[in-house]
Every structure is written in structure tokens, then in C-alpha cells.
Amino acid sequence: MGILITGLGRSAPLAGLIARAGGFRLAPATEQQFPDGEQYIRLRGSLRGADLYIVNSLFPPNDEVMAALIAADAARSLGARKVFLVAPYLAYMRQDKRFKPGEAVSSRTVAALISERFDGLLTVDPHLHRYKSLREVYSIPAVALHADEAIAAWVKRSVKQPVLVGPDSESRQWVSRVAKLCGAPFTVMRKQRFSSTSVQSSGLDAKLVKGRDVLVLDDIISSGHTMAGVIRQALELGAAGASGVGVHGLFAPGARKLLKLAGASHVVTSNTVPNGAARIDVTPWIAQAIKEGIA
Numbered sequence: 478m479g480i481l482i483t484g485l486g487r488s489a490p491l492a493g494l495i496a497r498a499g500g501f502r503l504a505p506a507t508e509q510q511f512p513d514g515e516q517y518i519r520l521r522g523s524l525r526g527a528d529l530y531i532v533n534s535l536f537p538p539n540d541e542v543m544a545a546l547i548a549a550d551a552a553r554s555l556g557a558r559k560v561f562l563v564a565p566y567l568a569y570m571r572q573d574k575r576f577k578p579g580e581a582v583s584s585r586t587v588a589a590l591i592s593e594r595f596d597g598l599l600t601v602d603p604h605l606h607r608y609k610s611l612r613e614v615y616s617i618p619a620v621a622l623h624a625d626e627a628i629a630a631w632v633k634r635s636v637k638q639p640v641l642v643g644p645d646s647e648s649r650q651w652v653s654r655v656a657k658l659c660g661a662p663f664t665v666m667r668k669q670r671f672s673s674t675s676v677q678s679s680g681l682d683a684k685l686v687k688g689r690d691v692l693v694l695d696d697i698i699s700s701g702h703t704m705a706g707v708i709r710q711a712l713e714l715g716a717a718g719a720s721g722v723g724v725h726g727l728f729a730p731g732a733r734k735l736l737k738l739a740g741a742s743h744v745v746t747s748n749t750v751p752n753g754a755a756r757i758d759v760t761p762w763i764a765q766a767i768k769e770g771i772a
């Protein structure tokens with residue numbers, strides 16, 4: 478039967494874009510919540526013999542991880558030959574270590590649940606900091622795409638001669654790639670995190686940013702504190718303007734306001750998580766990866 482794409486809930490438009498970009502058939506699905514918050518999933522159309530790619534960005538994490546697990550079981554019982562998860566945003570990757578005694582390493586728990594039910598995983602820029610590869614946590618074939626080409630194309634179209642800034646040492650991986658593709662200078666700061674909403678990046682070179690348009694690049698915008706802090710510092714050091722680009726725009730309550738108050742000229746993200754700031758389309762890369770297969 479070949480490749481079939483389906484999208485759950487808020488990811489249905491992403492599934493449509495992926496299907497269009499790859500010329501794949503699209504199977505409709507319904508994801509709803511019962512009044513008590515439990516997930517309801519319905520996969521429509523015949524799945525018998527199909528290699529089904531379930532597109533579901535895992536945000537909000539708890540609802541969407543559960544939806545994906547339920548959908549995978551349903552797909553198998555409806556006769557799908559193979560079931561893959563396309564999670565453009567892969568949640569539960571940040572707790573990759575027991576930082577304090579007694580903490581649960583939730584990345585391992587969620588990876589085990591997903592690995593038990595899917596034949597493979599495709600995602601975009603997962604939060605690989607202490608884990609160097611998805612293979613360290615996922616036991617199924619897993620492909621991690623990068624949004625750097627899509628981001629670089631947006632940067633070239635939208636900002637003249639920017640200076641790219643990464644807020645922490647981990648960001649070097651994506652900031653350096655985007656900078657190379659844009660032919661732009663870049664720097665990477667040092668970050669100390671005190672809590673989920675208290676964070677401090679330091680080491681921004683005034684000579685590099687003075688009079689320039691600064692673009693802060695991060696993988697995730699969650700509370701917005703990391704990006705807002707860097708934007709504020711860049712402007713204090715004399716940058717002509719400061720904007721932010723995130724791969725995954727989660728925008729926890731208050732994040733947008735924080736970024737505005739910090740003086741951000743623009744904040745844009747890729748469309749891995751549907752949100753009003755998603756201007757950078759990564760679905761052509763996802764479609765191409767599906768064509769190449771997850772192995």
C-alpha cells in the first residue's frame with residue numbers, strides 16, 4: 478500500500494504540508510479530548526498494509542505523547558504494516574540527567590514508551606545536549622533533521638549583515654551551521670541556569686554587536702527568559718536591533734511579553750510547533766527524509 482501520512486490534532490496542517498511536499502497520500506484522523514482530559518483518537522480510511530507516518534508535534538507534551546502512543550496502537554490494530562512517529566518537536570528531551578538527588582530522568586521514560594510502539598522516529602533539532610545522539614535514548618531507528626538550511630534561507634531574506642548569537646555553549650552546533658550558510662559572523666555565550674525561569678547568559682562581546690543587527694538563535698523558546706536576556710544585553714551593548722529565531726516556539730505564558738519588553742524587533746520560529754510566529758517552513762525537509770526512509 479505504500480506510504481500514508483496522518484496528522485493528529487494541531488499537527489494536522491503540518492501533515493498536510495508534508496503530504497503535499499512529498500506527494501504522499503493523506504489519511505484523516507481525529508484527536509479530541511473527553512471532558513475529563515482523556516485523549517480520543519480516531520484514524521480514518523484503510524490503513525491495511527500501509528507504512529503509516531503519524532505526524533504529531535509533542536506539544537503540549539503530556540497530551541501529545543499520550544495521543545501518539547494511543548494512535549500507534551490503533552494503527553497496528555487497524556492493519557498498518559509499519560508505524561512511524563514524525564514528531565517535528567520532540568518533547569521530554571531536556572531532563573537528560575539527574576541534576577538533583579531523586580529526580581526522574583523523564584527523557585528515558587518517554588523514549589522507552591515511544592520506542593516500544595513505533596518502528597522509527599523522525600524529528601527536527603531534538604534537544605541533544607548531554608545526549609549526543611538519539612540512539613543513546615531511543616532504541617528504534619531515529620532520524621534528527623536540522624532546521625539550519627530553512628533558518629539560513631529566512632535570515633538571508635530578512636536581515637542584512639546580521640551577527641548571530643547563541644545563548645549557551647550547546648547552541649554552537651546550530652549557530653555555527655546557520656552562520657556558515659549565511660556567511661555571517663557568530664558568537665556563543667555561556668549560560669547558567671538557576672531554575673526553569675531564572676537564567677543568565679554572559680560573555681557577549683560589545684565590539685562584535687555594537688551598531689549591528691543581532692539575531693539570537695536557540696533551539697527552544699519556552700519561558701523566553703534565555704532569549705530575552707540575550708536580546709536585552711545586546712541592546713545595552715549598542716546593537717542597532719536585536720531579534721530572535723527559535724526552532725521550536727513553545728511560548729509558555731508570558732514569554733511573548735517578556736521578549737517584547739526586552740526590546741526584540743522580531744521573534745520568529747520554524748513551524749515544528751504551530752504558533753503565530755512560525756515563518757520558517759521545515760516540512761520540505763521532513764518530506765524528503767520520509768522518502769529516503771528512516772533506518
Ligand code: R5P
Pocket residue numbers: 644645647673674676695696697698699700701702703704
Ligand atoms: C536549553 O538549554 C535550550 O537550548 C534553550 O535555551 C531553553 O530551552 C530555552 O528555555 P527558556 O525559553 O525557558 O529560557
